[in-house]
Amino acid sequence: xxxxxxxxxxxxxxxxxxxxxxxxxxxxxxxxxxxxxxxxxxxxxxxxxxxxxxxxxxxxxxxxxxxxxxxxxxxxxxxxxxxxxxxxxxxxxxxxxxxxxxxxxxxxxxxxxxxxxxxxxxxxxxxxxxxxxxxxxxxxxxxxxxxxxxxxxxxxxxxxxxxxxxxxxxxxxxxxxxxxxxxxxxxxxxxxxxxxxxxxxxxxxxxxxxxxxxxxxxxxxxxxxxxxxxxxxxxxxxxxxxxxxxxxxxxxxxxxxxxxxxxxxxxxxxxxxxxxxxxxxxxxxxxxxxxxxxxxxxxxxxxxxxxxxxxxxxxxxxxx
Amino acid sequence: xxxxxxxxxxxxxxxxxxxxxxxxxxxxxxxxxxxxxxxxxxxxxxxxxxxxxxxxxxxxxxxxxxxxxxxxxxxxxxxxxxxxxxxxxxxxxxxxxxxxxxxxxxxxxxxxxxxxxxxxxxxxxxxxxxxxxxxxxxxxxxxxxxxxxxxxxxxxxxxxxxxxxxxxxxxxxxxxxxxxxxxxxxxxxxxxxxxxxxxxxxxxxxxxxxxxxxxxxxxxxxxxxxxxxxxxxxxxxxxxxxxxxxxxxxxxxxxxxxxxxxxxxxxxxxxxxxxxxxxxxxxxxxxxxxxxxxxxxxxxxxxxxxxxxxxxxxxxxxxx
Numbered sequence: 001x002x003x004x005x006x007x008x009x010x011x012x013x014x015x016x017x018x019x020x021x022x023x024x025x026x027x028x029x030x031x032x033x034x035x036x037x038x039x040x041x042x043x044x045x046x047x048x049x050x051x052x053x054x055x056x057x058x059x060x061x062x063x064x065x066x067x068x069x070x071x072x073x074x075x076x077x078x079x080x081x082x083x084x085x086x087x088x089x090x091x092x093x094x095x096x097x098x099x100x101x102x103x104x105x106x107x108x109x110x111x112x113x114x115x116x117x118x119x120x121x122x123x124x125x126x127x128x129x130x131x132x133x134x135x136x137x138x139x140x141x142x143x144x145x146x147x148x149x150x151x152x153x154x155x156x157x158x159x160x161x162x163x164x165x166x167x168x169x170x171x172x173x174x175x176x177x178x179x180x181x182x183x184x185x186x187x188x189x190x191x192x193x194x195x196x197x198x199x200x201x202x203x204x205x206x207x208x209x210x211x212x213x214x215x216x217x218x219x220x221x222x223x224x225x226x227x228x229x230x231x232x233x234x235x236x237x238x239x240x241x242x243x244x245x246x247x248x249x250x251x252x253x254x255x256x257x258x259x260x261x262x263x264x265x266x267x268x269x270x271x272x273x274x275x276x277x278x279x280x281x282x283x284x285x286x287x288x289x290x291x292x293x294x295x296x297x298x299x300x301x302x303x304x305x306x307x308x309x310x311x312x313x314x315x316x317x318x319x320x
Numbered sequence: 321x322x323x324x325x326x327x328x329x330x331x332x333x334x335x336x337x338x339x340x341x342x343x344x345x346x347x348x349x350x351x352x353x354x355x356x357x358x359x360x361x362x363x364x365x366x367x368x369x370x371x372x373x374x375x376x377x378x379x380x381x382x383x384x385x386x387x388x389x390x391x392x393x394x395x396x397x398x399x400x401x402x403x404x405x406x407x408x409x410x411x412x413x414x415x416x417x418x419x420x421x422x423x424x425x426x427x428x429x430x431x432x433x434x435x436x437x438x439x440x441x442x443x444x445x446x447x448x449x450x451x452x453x454x455x456x457x458x459x460x461x462x463x464x465x466x467x468x469x470x471x472x473x474x475x476x477x478x479x480x481x482x483x484x485x486x487x488x489x490x491x492x493x494x495x496x497x498x499x500x501x502x503x504x505x506x507x508x509x510x511x512x513x514x515x516x517x518x519x520x521x522x523x524x525x526x527x528x529x530x531x532x533x534x535x536x537x538x539x540x541x542x543x544x545x546x547x548x549x550x551x552x553x554x555x556x557x558x559x560x561x562x563x564x565x566x567x568x569x570x571x572x573x574x575x576x577x578x579x580x581x582x583x584x585x586x587x588x589x590x591x592x593x594x595x596x597x598x599x600x601x602x603x604x605x606x607x608x609x610x611x612x613x614x615x616x617x618x619x620x621x622x623x624x625x626x627x628x629x630x631x632x633x634x635x636x637x638x639x640x
């Protein structure tokens with residue numbers, strides 16, 4: 001006889017939308033059940049191709065993701081979309097946005113779309129996103145698109161879990177090159193110049209290519225630039241083609257194994273860190289941290305003592 | 321009656337070189353005594369100005385640091401130098417290098433030089449460097465120069481603890497712009513073009529200035545470029561002047577307080593993380609981690625179970 005979690009896991013594997021949704025919610029809430037079901041599902045993961053899509057707000061990422069998803073669906077590939085929005089609060093906007101986005105694919109069971117929002121200051125979003133990608137992988141989604149707003153370190157961590165990272169840019173963003181944040185340049189496997197019909201696209205592409213020369217090659221891969229107009233579905237085929245070329249470039253079995261091993265070594269340490277800090281976070285509010293920092297800055301308390309205080313408070317103090 | 325550690329702390333505060341050296345060794349070895357003495361010394365910190373110096377190997381960082389230190393000494397300012405070399409093993413090279421470097425200042429008690437090398441894979445170097453900077457601060461060093469090879473995330477963390485960060489570059493490094501690693505561009509408060517008498521310096525400076533336009537301004541500060549020839553002591557005065565201008569720019573009391581508060585909020589969380597991961601690391605070897613990662617990659621084990629295994633092994637498992 002199967003336990004409720006086993007049954008739930010079966011439903012996820014069968015691609016049941018409600019079962020998957022419940023599991024994502026469990027992951028977001030860091031509930032005990034989330035880990036239980038993920039452990040059941042883990043043996044069935046490792047088959048999906050994960051594409052990270054990042055870029056500043058307003059570059060048209062969501063439209064691009066939708067078009068790319070549509071193209072994969074036309075090829076009978078199943079698709080999972082995880083949209084990470086660190087700026088939105090947990091309820092309201094994100095969920096509503098999902099409903100609107102889902103409408104275009106309402107009758108298509110081969111696609112699953114879900115937004116994740118940031119909660120608390122002690123990390124965890126990258127972890128939740130990684131877990132959700134694993135879940136969708138186990139649910140049989142072949143292409144997993146993880147979309148995030150590229151601004152800080154946290155977002156860079158999120159896209160680093162992808163097999164291939166797209167950086168989306170557009171011409172005419174303020175001072176043009178200002179939008180080419182240095183950190184973004186290093187993580188892109190493919191650069192997408194969206195809204196390519198806008199004025200200044202040519203000049204922008206030139207600047208982009210010049211700056212891309214700074215970025216060191218990785219395993220013989222030189223990031224290409226693809227022009228798209230997502231709203232008109234232009235350039236999306238070329239983009240999908242570049243993704244395929246990238247996939248083949250890194251697709252050799254022994255290369256894949258080495259990458260997987262490196263990935264899990266890093267990811268295990270991150271999970272450890274996230275788990276320990278989460279435990280601390282349960283007992284430490286932002287204002288408590290602020291107060292302690294102020295006391296340390298004023299030299300009323302030393303940082304070692306402050307750290308011990310936090311750990312003791314969290315029941316994680318060390319006996320000497 | 322004062323305890324041995326109290327006496328030791330007194331000696332450090334008096335600038336005793338042997339006492340300081342012993343304390344740095346204690347920090348490197350993460351000995352129990354290190355924390356004890358740092359707690360005693362912490363109330364006397366907060367007076368030094370910390371300058372981070374980073375750049376690729378061969379750019380002449382060490383010579384530049386020595387010249388800058390010499391200039392500060394000529395102004396009767398006391399100096400502490402912490403040289404971080406993540407690539408060198410713990411013993412031998414670094415220590416020997418210190419001896420050679422110290423010779424030029426052998427009879428000068430107003431300067432202290434120490435190298436730190438990386439140990440183990442679970443962080444800790446940024447922590448040790450930060451602690452050493454605090455120690456030298458308490459020892460009355462007015463200018464603390466933290467020198468590190470700018471390559472990875474860890475080194476960037478190290479310079480981030482500085483009040484002002486210099487990025488050292490030189491013309492003719494391979495393909496020129498290749499040396500301008502994107503990550504480095506974002507952390508520099510001042511860019512130093514060393515070996516400026518070399519061929520191609522003009523063209524390199526042009527490229528550098530073009531790329532610096534990408535970097536967003538921070539609190540109204542636009543990073544200047546200073547040309548130096550450290551071996552001939554040229555440009556060092558101009559560099560020291562730019563550092564003073566920077567210091568004044570960010571020197572307003574209320575700005576300083578806000579920066580200090582932000583610094584300690586971040587640093588407390590980092591210390592927490594480092595302490596917890598260090599505790600894990602005491603029970604986890606690199607090969608154990610590698611083995612677990614391989615098992616996870618092969619789907620023989622799930623990552624949640626692997627993390628629990630590591631925590632249980634470290635005596636940090638959570639009771640459910």
